[in-house]
Every structure is written in C-alpha cells, then in structure tokens.
Amino acid sequence: MAISYRCPCCRKITSDPYDLARHYLGQTNKKHKDWLKTQGLSYAQLITWQVTEFGNKGYDALAEVLEKGAPKVED
Amino acid sequence: MSEYSIIGKPTTNVDGAAKVSGEAVYTFDMTLPNMLYGKLLRSPHPHARIISIDTSEAEKLPGVKAVITGKDTPGGRYGLWRRFPELCDQEVLATTKVRFIGDPVAAVAAVSEAIAENALDFINVEYELLPAVFEPLDAIKDDAPLVHDDCDNNINNTRHIEWGDVDEGFKNSDYIREDRFIYSSQHPAPTEVHNSLASYDKGNGRLTVWSSTQSPYYLQLGLADGLKMREGDIRVIKPHVGGGFGGKNSTMPDSVNAAVLSMKTGRPVKIVFNREEEFTCTEHRTAMHLAVKIGLKKDGTIMAKEFKLITDGGAYTALGATTLYLTGTYATFPYKIPSYRYDGVRTYTNKMWATSVRNFGGTEAIYASETQLDRAAHDLGIDPIEIRRKNAMTPGYEAPGQYNVGSCGLLPSIDKVEERIKEKWTDLSKDEGVGFTLFAYMCGGIFNWIDTPYAFSGAMVKVNIDGTVDLFTQGSDIGQGTNTVNVMICAEELGIGIEDIRLHPADTATTPVDLGAWASRETMMNGNAVKDAASNVKKKLIEVARMKLGENIVYDLEVKDKRIFLALRPERGFSYYDIVKDAIKLNDGEPILGVGHYTPHRKGMVSPAWSFGSMAIRVKVDRETGLVEVKDVIVAHDCGQPINPLGVRGQVEGSVHLGLGWGLCEDLPTDNGLILNPSFADYKIFRTRDMPQIELHEVPTYEPGGPFGAKESAEGAVAPTSPAIANAIYNVTGATFDSNVLKPEKVLKAIREKEGKEN
Amino acid sequence: MKKELKFVVNGNPYDIWVEPNTLLVQVLRDELGLRGTHRACDSGTCCACTVNLDGMAVKSCSILALQANGREILTIEGMANGAELHPIQQAFIDNWAFQCGFCTSGQIMASNALLKENPNPTREEVQLQMDGHLCRCTGYNMINEAIRDAAGRLQAQKSQEKTK
Numbered sequence: 001m002a003i004s005y006r007c008p009c010c011r012k013i014t015s016d017p018y019d020l021a022r023h024y025l026g027q028t029n030k031k032h033k034d035w036l037k038t039q040g041l042s043y044a045q046l047i048t049w050q051v052t053e054f055g056n057k058g059y060d061a062l063a064e065v066l067e068k069g070a071p072k073v074e075d
Numbered sequence: 076m077s078e079y080s081i082i083g084k085p086t087t088n089v090d091g092a093a094k095v096s097g098e099a100v101y102t103f104d105m106t107l108p109n110m111l112y113g114k115l116l117r118s119p120h121p122h123a124r125i126i127s128i129d130t131s132e133a134e135k136l137p138g139v140k141a142v143i144t145g146k147d148t149p150g151g152r153y154g155l156w157r158r159f160p161e162l163c164d165q166e167v168l169a170t171t172k173v174r175f176i177g178d179p180v181a182a183v184a185a186v187s188e189a190i191a192e193n194a195l196d197f198i199n200v201e202y203e204l205l206p207a208v209f210e211p212l213d214a215i216k217d218d219a220p221l222v223h224d225d226c227d228n229n230i231n232n233t234r235h236i237e238w239g240d241v242d243e244g245f246k247n248s249d250y251i252r253e254d255r256f257i258y259s260s261q262h263p264a265p266t267e268v269h270n271s272l273a274s275y276d277k278g279n280g281r282l283t284v285w286s287s288t289q290s291p292y293y294l295q296l297g298l299a300d301g302l303k304m305r306e307g308d309i310r311v312i313k314p315h316v317g318g319g320f321g322g323k324n325s326t327m328p329d330s331v332n333a334a335v336l337s338m339k340t341g342r343p344v345k346i347v348f349n350r351e352e353e354f355t356c357t358e359h360r361t362a363m364h365l366a367v368k369i370g371l372k373k374d375g376t377i378m379a380k381e382f383k384l385i386t387d388g389g390a391y392t393a394l395g396a397t398t399l400y401l402t403g404t405y406a407t408f409p410y411k412i413p414s415y416r417y418d419g420v421r422t423y424t425n426k427m428w429a430t431s432v433r434n435f436g437g438t439e440a441i442y443a444s445e446t447q448l449d450r451a452a453h454d455l456g457i458d459p460i461e462i463r464r465k466n467a468m469t470p471g472y473e474a475p476g477q478y479n480v481g482s483c484g485l486l487p488s489i490d491k492v493e494e495r496i497k498e499k500w501t502d503l504s505k506d507e508g509v510g511f512t513l514f515a516y517m518c519g520g521i522f523n524w525i526d527t528p529y530a531f532s533g534a535m536v537k538v539n540i541d542g543t544v545d546l547f548t549q550g551s552d553i554g555q556g557t558n559t560v561n562v563m564i565c566a567e568e569l570g571i572g573i574e575d576i577r578l579h580p581a582d583t584a585t586t587p588v589d590l591g592a593w594a595s596r597e598t599m600m601n602g603n604a605v606k607d608a609a610s611n612v613k614k615k616l617i618e619v620a621r622m623k624l625g626e627n628i629v630y631d632l633e634v635k636d637k638r639i640f641l642a643l644r645p646e647r648g649f650s651y652y653d654i655v656k657d658a659i660k661l662n663d664g665e666p667i668l669g670v671g672h673y674t675p676h677r678k679g680m681v682s683p684a685w686s687f688g689s690m691a692i693r694v695k696v697d698r699e700t701g702l703v704e705v706k707d708v709i710v711a712h713d714c715g716q717p718i719n720p721l722g723v724r725g726q727v728e729g730s731v732h733l734g735l736g737w738g739l740c741e742d743l744p745t746d747n748g749l750i751l752n753p754s755f756a757d758y759k760i761f762r763t764r765d766m767p768q769i770e771l772h773e774v775p776t777y778e779p780g781g782p783f784g785a786k787e788s789a790e791g792a793v794a795p796t797s798p799a800i801a802n803a804i805y806n807v808t809g810a811t812f813d814s815n816v817l818k819p820e821k822v823l824k825a826i827r828e829k830e831g832k833e834n
Numbered sequence: 835m836k837k838e839l840k841f842v843v844n845g846n847p848y849d850i851w852v853e854p855n856t857l858l859v860q861v862l863r864d865e866l867g868l869r870g871t872h873r874a875c876d877s878g879t880c881c882a883c884t885v886n887l888d889g890m891a892v893k894s895c896s897i898l899a900l901q902a903n904g905r906e907i908l909t910i911e912g913m914a915n916g917a918e919l920h921p922i923q924q925a926f927i928d929n930w931a932f933q934c935g936f937c938t939s940g941q942i943m944a945s946n947a948l949l950k951e952n953p954n955p956t957r958e959e960v961q962l963q964m965d966g967h968l969c970r971c972t973g974y975n976m977i978n979e980a981i982r983d984a985a986g987r988l989q990a991q992k993s994q995e996k997t998k
Contacts, residue, residue, distance in 0.1 A: 098870065728975055732974070
C-alpha cells in the first residue's frame, strides 16, 4: 500500500515529501508559517537558506520534517 | 500561403497626422468644464505611524474645494495579484502608517494647481517615526521592522521553479562556476508623467477616468477594488499615452485620488505628477541580488543551472511578484538547460515599490546569464558565439512542465550576426572589443494572477452599409504601434484597406476586455482577438458571396483587395462593397457584427510564443578614463512574421536605446529610502549623440499561434545590450563586473584591478 | 500685478495680460489653448516644449511669457498649411520618427529651426543640434533620418518654386 502525505495546513496531498516541501514554502499565509514554528523551524530561515546558498538546504530540511510530521494518507 | 496585401508592408502610423500636428490628445492635455486640480501630500519619512492629520487650515484656504485623508476614502484595498487578497496591499491614502518616502497621506482639490500645491503646506501631519528597513536581506531577519504588520519577515512572495536533477547535472559537469551579481534599478522615465482626470456623475453615481495608463482594464479593477464600486460603474478611457515602459500598469495614487476627490466635490478633478514625483513615487525596475551557478561539459554543453534571487520589492506588491516569476524563467533563456533549480524571494522594504520595466525579469536574468557564459567560455577555451550556438533553443523545445517554444529563429540569427561581425568589424583597434549575446522574450503571459474571468483579449468589428468598418478593441497603444498593427490585421483579414477602418481603442465601456500593454502581449493576444473578430465577419460575407455564386461548398472563397472571389477562379467574384450591402439586407438591416477573443490554451505555463535574437555590440574603452563608447550594434531578430517593418525597427531601436542606458548610465541611487537623482539633469539617459547606428536583420519565421504568424517585436532586445557591453569590455580588458550600469569610474576601477592582478 | 503681452503666435496677433512669472509654455497651453506643445520636465532638461521664437528653437518652459513681448512665436499648430502637412511633419510620419509622440512637437519645431539654418545637415550635425531632445521611445536614429529626409524635401520644394 502506497503512502502519501497531506499538508498539515491545507488539502494538498502528494506522495513525495520534497514535493510537499515545495508546495509548503510557496504558501505565505499565517497558518502555514505558524505550523513551522511548532516544529522548531522558521519560515524566514528556510527561505533565506534557499535563496542565499546554492543547494537545497531549505527544502531538504522541511522535507525531512514533513516526512515525519505530516499526516499520512493511505492510497 | 498567398502573399499578404498589408501584413509585412511598411505602413505609417494611423495616428501619425495627429501626433505630428500636436492634435493627439493625451490625458496631460485634457480639461473638462468646472474642473478642479488635485495634489497629493506625501510622507517625508520612509516608515512612520500616522498619529493625526489636521486639514482644517488647508480647508479654509480660498479656492480649496476639498481635502481628504485616508478616513475619507471608501477603504478598499487593491493590487494586481487579485487571486491572493493578502497581496492586494495598497490603499487610496495611507490610513495607519506610511511605508516609503512619498507615500500619499492626503489630497487636495482646488480651483488651480498653484492653490492646491500651496494648500499642502497647511496640512499638519503628526508622525511617530518607526525604524525602517532598506535592504532585502535585512528585511527578512526576525528582528527587522515590519513594513506590513501582518507580513512576517517582510516576505512578500516566493517562487520556486525546478526541472530535471540539478545535483546530478552538476556531478556530471566538467566545469562549474558560481557568480553573484547586483542588478540595480532604473526608471521607465516616460516623457508624459503619470496623470489622471476623474469625473463623477452625480446623477447615476458612475465614474469616468481618463488616465495615462498601459491597461484601462487593470485600472478599472483597481479603482473598483479601492473605491468598493462595481467595475461596470467605472469607465476608464486611455487617450494617447506619452510612454509607459512598464511603469503604468498599476492603479496609482493619481487615479484613485482624483476619483475620490471628484466624488466628494461633484466636479471633475485632475491630478498630474511633477517630474520629481515621477522619479521618486512611480514604479521602477526591481533591484536584485542574483547568484548563478552553471555546470558545463568541457565541450561547452550546459548540464545544469541553479539560480538564487533576492529582490527588493519596496513597500507594496503591484506587479512585483510577477517579476519574481519571470526573472526565474528568463534565467534559462534562450538555452536548452537539462536541469534547473530556481528560488526567488521578494521582500518588502521601506522604499517606493518596484515592479515591471520594459523586458521585466529578462533584463536582470539575462545580464547575469550572458555575462557568466562569456567567462565560462573563456575558461573552457571556447568561442563565445560557438558556446551559444551549441546550447541554443530550437523550434519545438520544451522546458519540462514549464514552457514550450514554438517557432524559433535563434540559430539563423546567430549565423547572421556572426557573418556580419566578420564582414564589418575587421578593423578593431586595441581598445575596441565586441560583445555577443542572445535574447528571447515572451508574447504575453498565460498566468492569470489578476484573476479575470474574461478572455485575455477581445475585439468587435462592425461593418457599415458603405463598407467602412468600426473596430472596437481595448488594446493599448502606448507608442509601440498597437493601433496601427490592429488596423493592419483587421484590413488584411477582411481584404480591405486601412483607409476603410476606424479604430475605437481602449475604452472599457465600449470595448471588450484586453489585459493591457505589458510583457509584449498586444500583437499576439490583442492581434489574435482582432483577427478572430474580423474572421467572424469574413465568414458572414463569404456565406453571402457563396450563395450568390451558387458554387459547391467545397470550393474555397477568398477575400483580398476589396473583393470576395473563388480561390481557383479569381475572376469569379464580387466587390466587397456589394456583398456588404447584400449581407445587411439579408440580415434585416442590422450592420454586420463580428466578435472575437483570444486566451492562450495548451501553451505551457508561461507564454504562448517567444521572440528570439542575437546581438553584437562594438565598444571602445578609454583605459585612462573608463569611458565606454558604443560604436556599432548589429541585431538579428526573429519576431515571426513582422506585421509592420517600420514599427518593428522602431521597437528594436527603442529597446537598444533603453538597454544601452541601463548598461551604462541609468541608475537610481538611494540613501535611507530617498532617491537621490529625481530629474533628467541627474538621471542620465542616452541622448542622440550617444546612439550608434543599429544594423537590423529580420530572421523571418512563422508562429502558427500568432496572427498571420507574428510574435512580439523587440522587447527582447533590451536585455542583451548591457551584458554585450560588459562582455565587450571583458574581451578588451579582461575586467569583469558583478553589476550593471558600467559608469566610467566603475570601469576604470575594474581595469586597474585587473591590471594589478596581472602585475 | 499683471503686465501686457503683445505678440504674434502662428501668424495671429494677441494682446493679453499675464503675471510676470508666467512661463511662455503656460501662456501657450493654458491661455491660448495650444496644447500641442508639451511639458515633460519643467527644468529645461528635455526640450519637449520647444517652439520657435523669431525663428530660433527655444524651450518654452525656460522663457517667461513676457520675454516674448513683441516677438513672433511658431508652435506645432502653425506648421501645417491648412490641411497640408509641412514637409517636416510628413517626413516624420514616413520615417516612423515618433512612437508615443509626446516629444514630437518639440522635435519638429527644433528641426524647423535647424533646417532653416542648415538646409543640408549631416547625421552628425543633426545629432549635435538635437542632442538636448529627450526621446524615450525611438532611440533617435529614425528621427535623424526623418530630419535629413525633410531637408531633401524642402530643397526639392525650393527648387520647384524657383522653376515656376
């Protein structure tokens, strides 16, 4: 049985935590930003990593957290 | 395809006689009976809370008819990214705080401009100064002052674009380099300042606004949102416009405040910015920090590209979020890039907001890309033209999940410019160098962040009993020649002459929606709508002609040279004028009407088509002063089927002029949010003596989705100009630059540094 | 206190009263309704407001109206001969020498003065004389070609008149 992940703050569902991280960092509303704080992450820090350093530090960090913390949906 | 009668032939401007006689009416020239003059009181501080505003003294002045502040306005918020209410962050007048030097806090209407101006000094505003932030990376920090209290970390918008496996691509590269650039801002500086005239009808509560705008529809939406009115109760009319260059897409304080003052006084109100306001309080290009990493094989094949972007958005959103998207897209143009990753952020800062200027997104991205590519070519020992040829886009290329390229004349354009360089520039002195760059540009955007339910462009054609045609379309001619193009397209489609058509442009009450003149969309989108409308009329005329001929339905009829005839037997047909009379009689006396529209479908996510080209610039560098003289320019340009060669040349030359200025002398330095050079004396623009001759070659292709195969013309040619100059200087001196605007002192410093390194 | 201004504009005599600090461009546009002369900078840095004063190209935003007392002014509205465009105007149309058109009146009036003084200018001479004119649209080269084309048309016109 395949596992998918639902965004903790909206209805987005995807099988790839990285894809979910991409979706997540595109949301600028308060709800999404506040959930990050509960996970010990800062939206600003993730974005800053992503736009000032080559590589994928922001997405990778968020994908790891989402893989653990996002509600799972069984296909 | 038969030869065209009108398309592709040099055609003079349909507005020509009016423009050369001083009879073309601009909003700037308009007055109405009983009109008042409005002026705006602007914040002297970059960031402050408004404690109180006392307008009582100003109101008492003789000749002053109204003074308004934020509390006197309907309180609607507006912006151009209407799909995202949090990005509609503008108010008619600041209510709680001011966010940049120049943010309007009050407006006055008076019987003369002088009285209105004087009254501003009698308005007392008490501010509580707040700490301000001016740099994007400072603005993101957790302890940064918030420009908008509900926007954490001042992060206005982000964008991520990705395809392929970039990390794998870099692993497979033989050569990798990283470069960082700063692209500084420029101002569109149109000759006609922003100005609007609003007239409120006391009888029916409707508003009419004439404005120097690039998009009557966008202005209508902004007014409706800001004034909390129905769109249909607001009529926006665009008279002739003295230039826009990207800075007149938004709803600006002149229009909304003229409207509110007119509603309050019951009289027409006109607000005209002065030149200082134009420079300091109207939209300019977004300044950016760009970081680009590229991986190539040793034969020059691009394997991977990574692009990081931080943009300085200023105090509000407007179209700034679109710049973020487009810059990230243009960083891949015009090359085949197997894997790509882009991250961009737009931050709020306490400065006048920044958005689109001609070739928005492209100028910035292509500056970084094209300068970097020359350095890579140098390190790899590959000719700069060859490395471009190797990686150039070709017809039908697709960037996975992002955009499609239809027609593409890039390779022939490279060949042409290379051939001409070899033929023409055989006598370079030791202080002269050549820079070669490529360019590409979109034909309007497919995205719909404005959230319109309408087709992206519409048109209506009415044919009268005598065969004359009234063409109604909202396409905005701001100098680029859209009016002439539209008349040419309509004439060609109907097989009639330009002299048979009267154009009724850019009036939201009488023309179907067109999204306006931005991202070079008018020829593709508005042109297609006009062609569609005309073709619907053509169908009706052909039906009547076929009936009269009595021929089998399989035989095609054509329209050309004011006749409608059998394609196979052209001598069998009728005069257009006779068929028109018959068609009207057969339709119960109704004039013949055709309605058309265009919205791109199944064309990827960015644009329905792209123009392409190559450019070479020859410069002479004075190694003692750093002065760079542009000696000659060669351009090969693919705009599909050129509609009007005169107009195309005009667009190319105008684009090169802007690009040269943005590469050498146009700059908007600021100090704590204050723009330091708000006049033509200090904001240096290329004048006629600075301009070289421009050798232009068209590379005709045919874009199936474009009207008669046409694409946008020459907005792309702005972008390659400044990197071509930088590359030329690099080729002469070896000096490299991490910013644009190569003023003599910067060039000299770079040359000396390079010489120092060598010694 | 207003002072009397008597001058001729486009062949028509005017006798009006103006404040001493009124600029010529204000009188032309606001008093006489000649809106074809445009204002773009109000600091004498762009030449959009150029008119001819006794045949000289002058920036009307940089001249007080009273300085035109007793003088002859020609504006863009005075260039055509009834419904017949002046050769310079026609040359501008035929050479696509304008786009938005806002600076065009000034360009044409300056060209008019230039060609009277130098009936057959080179490209460089045109560049020198027209360098003050700011145009944001055209890149200037097509304007330069129009002016030299106009020079040819005016020469031809003159020859035709001589042979009559």
